[in-house]
Amino acid sequence: MxxxxxxxxxxxxxxxxxxxxxxxxxxxxxxxxxxxxxxxxxxxxxxxxxxxxxxxxxxxxxxxxxxxxxxxxxxxxxxxxxxLRIYGGGMRLEIPWPDLAEYGNKGLVxxxxxxxxxxxxxxxxxxxxxxxxxxxxxxxxxxxxxxxxxxxxxxxxxxxxxxxxxxxxxxxxxxxxxxxxxxxxxxxNRPMGVAVRTYFDSPRHDDDWLESWLELWDGTPGQSNLLPGYGWIFGMGDGTSNVGLGLLNTTKGFANADYKGLLHSWLQGLPEEWQFTEEHQQGKVLGAALPMxxxxxxxxxxxxxxxxxxxxxxxxxxxxxxxxxxxxxxxxxxxxxxxxxxxxxxxxxxxxxxxxxxxxxxxxxxxxLGRIFVHLIGNPNVMKIATRHGLPHPLLMKFTIKLLANLTDPRGGDAMDRLINAMCKLAPAA
The missing domain is CATH 3.50.50.60 (FAD/NAD(P)-binding domain)
Structure with a gap:
């Protein structure tokens, strides 16, 4: 009031x-x-x-x-x-930030x-x-x-x-x-996400790549649905890593999902020497909404x-x-x-x-375009095809990272920049 x-x-x-x-x-x-x-x-x-x-x-x-x-x-x-270092579909791919006139080629943590x-x-x-x-x-x-x-x-x-x-x-x-x-x-009618994260003491704390894991399953990997989201591991440089995941509301059961349980399940499949276990956890698992x-x-x-x-x-x-x-x-x-x-x-x-x-x-x-994208990947089959068949193609992934991170030169740029910029101009703004 x-x-x-x-x-x-x-x-x-x-x-x-x-x-x-x-x-x-x-x-x-x-x-x-x-x-x-x-x-x-x-x-x-x-x-x-x-x-x-x-x-x-x-x-x-x-x-x-x-x-x-x-x-x-x-x-x-x-x-x-x-x-960005990407894991998914049995692949591991490192894609540097693009060299652009508009933006530098470094990220920060x-x-x-x-x-x-x-x-x-x-x-x-x-x-x-x-x-x-x-x-x-x-x-x-x-x-x-x-x-x-x-x-x-x-x-x-x-x-x-x-x-x-x-x-x-x-x-x-x-x-x-x-x-x-x-x-x-x-x-x-607009997309919403949820992110959960915590910190771990980890030997991976000084990793100088942002790391994204594209395969989050709502049950046993390979025997359940691939979820629209990703897990992340960001080294903090101070002896700890920020580890978390984000999910979109375009998946069935989003409102009732156990995000902390999903995080725990994903971490269980990671190498033990990374120390993403309870005895090395620093602080609680916390969550927040992502209004998109x-x-x-x-x-x-x-x-x-x-x-x-x-x-x-x-x-x-x-x-x-x-x-x-x-x-x-x-x-x-x-x-x-x-x-x-x-x-x-x-x-x-x-x-x-x-x-x-x-x-x-x-x-x-x-x-x-982003709203169309999140609805498409809300379909587990689309998410599976994108992960399994997109990652083996580095040129396609370079294009995808430019699109997903919104990193293009607005004037000039390469062919990828011009295509993405044209797509954005043609899409109706709402």
């Missing part, structure tokens, strides 16, 4: 309020503050804090980090990787425990104000126009109060309580913009969320800065309503 406030405020608490200090929120705050806007970030927890994630970053995310001025050197604690704080501190350096342990409870609307003009929030140990601003950015993750209370529900393919809309209306997971921007092809959280946040910041340079009224609103159109231009066709 939204609260209302008088149509005229004597003073605003900020130009823009950002709800959530994850990758999307901190990136938005950084770019907004860099333009000179007064930005207030409200984060319900305090740093350092844990998040469920694979901790692996593709070259898309690396580009966003570089644009924020983050030091991604190994000396600064980042583990570099060369590309960093624990979310301090990754998020790194971005939040970068936003602070740019001038954003970070207020931790402040739980946002709902939007505040102008009683005359119905427009969102702030939020109600309860700081730890304090009374609930109202914070006002010209605009509010929802960056509060996959459940996005602020979006829901503003009346923006999840679109049930624009599964919450509208991305802008009535003074509220959605970025990252709050807007359902996880890549349907591979479950990657951080790169799209950061990219969408930068796109939103650019639109907001342009809008707030205009006088309040119709001109400003016209600029703000450009945000959904910008998102469609960037991701719309690609996400449409």
């Amino acid at each position: 939204s609260r209302t406030s008088p149509p005229q405020q004597t003073a605003l608490d900020a130009d823009v309020i950002v709800v959530g200090a994850g990758p999307a929120g901190s990136t938005a705050a950084f770019h907004l503050a860099s333009t000179g806007l007064d930005v207030l970030v409200l984060e319900k927890t305090s740093f350092p804090r844990e998040k469920v994630c694979g901790d692996g970053l593709t070259p898309r995310a690396v580009k966003s980090l570089v644009r924020m001025g983050v030091d991604t050197s190994e000396e600064a604690g980042w583990l570099h990787n060369h590309g 960093r624990r979310r425990l301090d990754f998020d704080e790194t971005l939040a501190r970068q936003a602070e350096k740019a001038g954003a104000r970070l207020q931790q342990e402040t739980n946002v409870t709902g939007p505040v609307r102008d009683e005359r126009t119905g427009r969102i003009v702030g939020v109600t929030a309860k700081p730890k140990g304090g009374e609930e109060r109202t914070y006002t601003a010209n605009l509010v950015v929802a960056a509060d993750g996959n459940s996005s309580r602020l979006s829901v209370k503003a009346g923006r529900q999840r679109l049930e 393919g624009f599964n919450r809309k509208p991305h802008y209306d009535d003074g509220l913009l959605l970025v990252g997971d709050a807007g359902g921007m996880v890549n349907p092809f591979n479950g990657e969320g951080i790169a799209y959280a950061m990219e969408s946040a930068e796109l939103a910041a650019d639109v907001i800065a342009q809008a707030l340079s205009r006088p309040e009224g119709a001109l400003r609103e016209r600029a703000l309503h450009n945000y959904p159109r910008v998102l469609k231009d960037w991701y719309g066709g690609y996400y449409t």
